[in-house]
Amino acid sequence: MELDKMDENDWKYHGEGNKSLVVSHVQHSRVLRLLKYPAEDSENAPQTPDQAFRHIQNIVDFSSSVMRPLLGEKFIHSGEVVRLPLEFVRQLSIKVQHQRPAWRCNKVMDIYSGCALCLPNLTLPSLHQSTHTPTLCIEIKPKCGFLPSSKHVSKEIKTKVCRFCMHQHYKVASGKWKRSSLYCPLDLFSGNRQRMHSAIKHLIEEPQNNFKIFKGGQCIYGDSDELLDLSSLLQHLRPYFLFGNNRFNSHMTNKAVLNNFIQVSSLNVLLSGGRGDGGGKGRSFCEASLLSRDRSRHGSQALPSDSVLSRILQTQMLDNLDIEGLYPLYRRVEQHLQDFPKERGRLQVDGPYGEAFLQKLQKCPGEDDGSVEFAVAKVHQYRVAMTAKDCSIMVTLVPSSEEEEDDEGLPGFSSSVSILDLDPKPFDSVPRQLRLDQKIVSYFLRTAAALPKGSVPRRGIYPAVEREDCTLLFHPV
Numbered sequence: 398m399e400l401d402k403m404d405e406n407d408w409k410y411h412g413e414g415n416k417s418l419v420v421s422h423v424q425h426s427r428v429l430r431l432l433k434y435p436a437e438d439s440e441n442a443p444q445t446p447d448q449a450f451r452h453i454q455n456i457v458d459f460s461s462s463v464m465r466p467l468l469g470e471k472f473i474h475s476g477e478v479v480r481l482p483l484e485f486v487r488q489l490s491i492k493v494q495h496q497r498p499a500w501r502c503n504k505v506m507d508i509y510s511g512c513a514l515c516l517p518n519l520t521l522p523s524l525h526q527s528t529h530t531p532t533l534c535i536e537i538k539p540k541c542g543f544l545p546s547s548k549h550v551s552k553e554i555k556t557k558v559c560r561f562c563m564h565q566h567y568k569v570a571s572g573k574w575k576r577s578s579l580y581c582p583l584d585l586f587s588g589n590r591q592r593m594h595s596a597i598k599h600l601i602e603e604p605q606n607n608f609k610i611f612k613g614g615q616c617i618y619g620d621s622d623e624l625l626d627l628s629s630l631l632q633h634l635r636p637y638f639l640f641g642n643n644r645f646n647s648h649m650t651n652k653a654v655l656n657n658f659i660q661v662s663s664l665n666v667l668l669s670g671g672r673g674d675g676g677g678k679g680r681s682f683c684e685a686s687l688l689s690r691d692r693s694r695h696g697s698q699a700l701p702s703d704s705v706l707s708r709i710l711q712t713q714m715l716d717n718l719d720i721e722g723l724y725p726l727y728r729r730v731e732q733h734l735q736d737f738p739k740e741r742g743r744l745q746v747d748g749p750y751g752e753a754f755l756q757k758l759q760k761c762p763g764e765d766d767g768s769v770e771f772a773v774a775k776v777h778q779y780r781v782a783m784t785a786k787d788c789s790i791m792v793t794l795v796p797s798s799e800e801e802e803d804d805e806g807l808p809g810f811s812s813s814v815s816i817l818d819l820d821p822k823p824f825d826s827v828p829r830q831l832r833l834d835q836k837i838v839s840y841f842l843r844t845a846a847a848l849p850k851g852s853v854p855r856r857g858i859y860p861a862v863e864r865e866d867c868t869l870l871f872h873p874v
């Protein structure tokens with residue numbers, strides 16, 4: 398990429414989250430991830446160019462030196478910070494504005510610093526994987542996959558219903574989403590193929606911001622109301638799954654196409670990575686999951702220890718005190734910093750995120766000795782866990798030649814898995830986390846949990862009974 402020859406016409410809108418906006422190159426497999434900040438501050442640059450550079454470098458360091466060893470080298474692409482011509486960034490911001498979803502426009506793209514993160518485009522095949530058929534890519538934001546067991550948890554419901562399922566009520570009530578999702582992260586992380594299948598099926602039904610499908614680098618499903626058309630999705634997917642004896646069989650049912658898609662795109666790939674016990678077994682059933690009513694048939698199985706799900710789950714579980722147990726430790730650090738502001742650097746509250754930071758959290762003693770060092774190490778662990786609870790998985794499927802089929806007779810794809818959005822969560826986000834936790838739980842207890850047992854709370858708009866087959870419940874858009 399020649400930075401002095403940047404042309405906005407070579408880039409197109411790709412997607413965005415709460416903190417950043419991503420554009421992709423029209424020819425090369427590259428994306429630029431630009432920071433965003435609240436629109437009300439749009440007249441003033443929130444950071445100087447040097448501060449913005451430092452901020453993005455911190456993201457790169459955190460991803461490469463802290464998250465990478467925890468999650469596994471093969472899954473992480475940390476990228477590099479680049480300085481872009483300001484005129485290019487301004488033109489780009491104008492060009493992409495009309496493609497941005499309205500609900501994300503409370504934030505604007507940073508057009509002042511000229512800094513961005515340059516990454517490989519993970520929705521496209523890497524250089525050595527050439528293909529004539531467009532690559533398929535599935536993005537999943539799985540969220541928290543376990544129930545807390547900390548003695549500090551004050552509300553029993555938190556040990557029974559998972560955070561995602563409780564949060565759904567609050568999100569729908571507050572207008573973030575129109576409809577509730579039946580997806581339960583504990584099913585996805587269970588290691589049980591049937592539960593995982595059900596989790597992916599629910600993600601397809603109601604993707605919210607947890608699920609997207611890309612074809613040839615272009616988002617074709619999820620991400621916005623316009624991209625929720627199941628028949629159009631099936632049209633896209635069908636050619637990939639008419640294989641073997643079925644290759645020219647246009648009568649393959651929609652159900653079979655979707656089943657194969659889920660199997661190939663998610664189950665086979667998410668469950669690959671050795672054998673062994675990567676966690677998940679026995680611990681986790683969320684009472685809001687539709688499958689929890691038949692636990693004997695849907696028990697958890699150990700995730701393969703080197704699978705992407707196992708690595709993410711283990712990292713999420715560094716939050717072993719729960720926010721309720723962590724908050725007093727956060728207060729201890731905060732108090733210490735008020736008394737000794739210069740200690741902020743030594744305690745690495747805002748980085749640098751290198752090996753020393755990782756060691757601090759890995760060598761944290763089991764018992765609280767009352768020290769600020771213990772408290773800060775627990776806060777570091779919690780922040781790392783928060784990042785793992787908010788990251789996304791990208792599964793890229795490159796179709797291989799027609800003859801190749803896998804062990805289960807499914808069409809040949811070579812796959813790669815990456816984890817993205819591994820930014821550090823700020824130290825000061827801890828009090829907000831506690832408030833949010835309290836709001837979610839109290840809202841759930843006031844509304845959903847008050848319903849009589851057996852009337853599944855978050856299902857207001859859904860038929861009460863889910864069938865065991867692959868029927869998808871779609872809503873008119």
Ligand SMILES: O=P(O)(O)O[C@@H]1[C@@H](OP(=O)(O)O)[C@H](OP(=O)(O)O)[C@H](O)[C@H](OP(=O)(O)O)[C@H]1OP(=O)(O)O
Pocket residue numbers: 414415416606783786787822826833
């Ligand atoms: O708090 P949560 O669980 O709602 O997660 C936030 C996400 O909401 P979600 O529930 O996934 O829709 C939220 O995602 P959306 O903006 O809703 O797409 C962000 O990822 C946010 O992270 P950050 O503050 O931008 O670093 C996330 O905040 P953190 O809690 O990870 O800081």
Ligand SMILES: Nc1ncnc2c1ncn2[C@@H]1O[C@H](COP(=O)(O)OP(=O)(O)OP(=O)(O)O)[C@@H](O)[C@H]1O
Pocket residue numbers: 411412413414415416417418419428430516517518519520536609787789817818820
């Ligand atoms: N390297 C990449 N290759 C392809 N697409 C990407 C890449 N990085 C990000 N994206 C796309 O851009 C979207 C937004 O990126 P990202 O999740 O990093 O934003 P964010 O603002 O940090 O999100 P959040 O709301 O979780 O804070 C992703 O959901 C994904 O679809």
